[in-house]
Amino acid sequence: MGADSLIKKIPHSQVIKLEDMVAVDANQVSSMTLVQRPSIGMTLFSLGEGEGIKMHTSPGDAMVQILSGIAEIIIGEEKHLVHGGETIILPANIPHALHAIKSFQMLLIVVKPDKQ
Template identity: 30%
Template sequence: MFVVKAEEAERIENPYGADVRVLLKRENVKVMLVTLNPGEALERHTTPVDAFIYIIKGKALVEVGEESEEAKKDVLVFLPKNTPHAVRNAGSLPLKFLVIKLG
């Protein structure tokens, strides 16, 4: 059995200063837990693989390409590879979401 406690998971450095924890890292999938405090964001960037975000708590403004959408708890957003995207905390409480990278 493989069990990871989020508060004990490896924290990785990132250019945004966000709290990013690696929950699972395998050859073809990576799962991370991201916490953004009010006012924080993962600024526009691209990834070379398809990814998804799944909102656990809070309110996010998600940009994918030229589109933007507000996303709350229990919403999944697909992030196609090589497409600029950003995630901003759009609320007054911490935003928590999973990032699942494929490939």
């Protein structure tokens, strides 16, 4: 991984399991930012069982790829159970929250509008 790498903190040019990059700790939310730019962010998260991320909004669409475990994801008034291997899009500017039904790991990719 060179100094000019755009995706940080994970090995390049080799096969990896993203689940191995962010450990699940009981009673804790952990994260590792891979990319943080004005129009895109990529972050690995792990949430211990029972943990959550409270209701909030984002100015961009967020793609959540659940890597392991089970998350309850609330988008507006709708609840969704999302299992390891499944993906859901959280639309921009719609309130959303996450709760760990079973400890889970996820890759979050947020794509924001270009500044005009």
